[in-house]
Amino acid sequence: MLELRFIRENIDLVKEKTARRGMETTLLDEFSRVDKQRLALLAKVEGLKNKRNTASAEIAVLKRGSQSDRDKAEPLIGEMRETSQQIKELDLQLDDIQEKLQRIVMAIPNLCNDDVPVGQDESENIEVKTWGEKPSFSFKPKTHWELAEEQDIVDFETAAKLSGARFALLKGFASKLDRALTNFMLDLHTEKHGYTEVLPPFLVNSASMTATGQLPKFEEDLFRIKDWDLYLIPTAEVPVTNIHRDETLNESDLPIKYTAFTPCFRSEAGSHGRDTRGLIRQHQFNKVELVKFTTPETSFDELENLLQDAETVLQMLNLPYRVVTLCSGDLGFSATKTYDIEVWLPGQNCYREISSCSNFLDFQARRGRIRYRPQGQKKSRLVHTLNGSGLAVGRTLLAIMENYQQEDGTIRLPEVLKPYFKPRFH
RNA sequence: GGAGAGGUGACCGAGUGGCUUAAGGUGCACGCCUGGAAAGCGUGUGUACGAGAGUACCGUGAGUUCGAAUCUCACCCUCUCCGCCA
Structure with a gap:
């Protein structure tokens, strides 16, 4: 398996070397498309998780405080219930995309070394x-x-x-x-x-x-x-x-x-x-x-x-x-x-x-x-x-x-x- | 197949719902000390993704919860005893 970031940053090189083996390179166009989707979705989910983690820490502090503090935690908990639901849905989508990307990356061959003669068979x-x-x-x-x-x-x-x-x-x-x-x-x-x-x-x-x-x-x-x-x-x-x-x-x-x-x-x-x-x-x-x-x-x-x-x-x-x-x-x-x-x-x-x-x-x-x-x-x-x-x-x-x-x-x-x-x- | 115990970082090992940001130790790195080393002392030490903020990861997968290493369920693996067996 090649490194994800390497493929992303050297897509033309990877294409050229894959072609040298006589293999199709349409897979690499698909890589670029799915990789972009994944990064966008990842940013979205991680933002929500960050929000949830921050709120969880706040709730923890409030729960240890006075009765009025403990009451203040309630609306926050309600809000997080919704956020958690969103995260769950987006995580499902992300799993799907990641699986797709994994399948693609696993099917990309190693780069042939530069001293390997170019040939068909x-x-x-x-x-x-x-x-x-x-x-x-x-x-x-x-x-x-x-x-x-x-x-x-x-x-x-x-x-x-x-x-x-x-x-x-x-x-x-x-x-x-x-x-x-x-x-x-x-x-x-x-x-x-x-x-x-x-x-x-x-x-x-x-x-x-x-x-x-x-x-x-x-x-x-x-x-x-x-x-x-x-x-x-x-x-x-x-x-x-x-x-x-x-x-x-x-x-x-x-x-x-x-x-x-x-x-x-x-x-x-x-x-x-x-x-x-x-x-x-x-x-x-x-x-x-x-x-x-x-x-x-x-x-x-x-x-x-x-x-x-x-x-x-x-x-x-x-x-x-x-x-x-x-x-x-x-x-x-x-x-x-x-x-x-x-x-x-x-x-x-x-x-x-x-x-x-x-x-x-x-x-x-x-x-x-x-x-x-x-x-x-x-x-x-x-x-x-x-x-x-x-x-x-x-x-x-x-x-x-x-x-x-x-x-x-x-x-x-x-x-x-x-x-x-x-x-x-x- | 039956009964029991367990799986936590490079390694050992603590941790039964929120100061865990995973204690402590070993190892490793750097520094002090030394003629040089050992010992000793001090400091620092996981991985992946991400430009970064950050996010995820405590056997695997699901679930409960605002929040899970920690609770529930299933599975996998290791060890001990019993049964069977080359």
Whole structure:
């Protein structure tokens, strides 16, 4: 959420930046109209409340006085009875307008950073670096779903029986590899990169979903629990960022860095027919997430570090990848800048997203009231929040399958995973 | 699910209708003291909206009242005991 006053005073800038994302700006014209209404009504109600408060104090004094003073209070009380009634009616109108304004402000995306390339969709993302050498094969490399079937390590049909399309049942090698990858990533981030490991709830309430920006605009992307104010998390970003909702942190504690393993649940509404084969796009997948709380001064440096922490996982697994900066049209609603890491998939002969690292500035912090107190100052400020995948475990798994495949269809184990894997057991 | 206790500022904690403008403490900031620090002493310290005057905020929402942290109702959460349960 952007600051109300900021939008008011920089309406043209907000419009221009919203347009850069390829979004409609009629919402911002409506903002100006409703905002003016609200301020006018607010002035009116507050005037009446001031009158009531002043009179209440007078009544209090009179009531403590002589009999004649007490009598004098009566007409004043009568007058206030009417004033109170007016206040009640105007407050109702104000609630209505405020709700309207809230809906508008919650639907305005974050401002994209000035170094974000302008573009319409993912085809205009800018490659900033590549790493590693694409493996060469003496045979035609297979897709991971071909390998999965041959080796009998992922069973999509049974998963469809259990749950439906876009679910997978990992078996033997694949399920053990998933678990090994998770442990490897968590150990790396906690032992080498200084993150604190947390294991959060996988169901969160609407207040949490609102703070990080999934609600109210993107409800159709979420799975909701019937008759409960609970949603399945689409990413650990939601519970982990909300750890400090409604809190004031000490500057000396920043940056705060968490890493969390969770399953992620996404409805994938609007992506019918896309990536229907294999493990790429599932309703449920595992992910190790990185989340940071920083001061405003350091958030962009911390974004670079976060990206580096995620890249390290791929480097240690020796998986080739590239990093792209998302263009304005492909940028998420709450983010000001995002790097995607895309891993090389030889079976499909393309790069696919395996991590997304974003700086949200104070956009989420304002929604969630996450502040910190600067050293030596009495006024608190909003923190900046960042997060990134470190990494999406399911996609790492399929990347290993495709990159480490051998001619006979078996899959070699990356060196760094050996301590995490006991291959003699199925 | 049943019974009970509770939810107040960054934190702890007092407060049962109007001098509450939320006591007191901790923490934090500034000053005094000190060679420097600690301790001690003094002063100051919430958030949001608003140009400002001001208004709102004591778990959430409704209600009673001229006036609610305080009274009423509903709900949420935490703790203790009982029941059930991995």
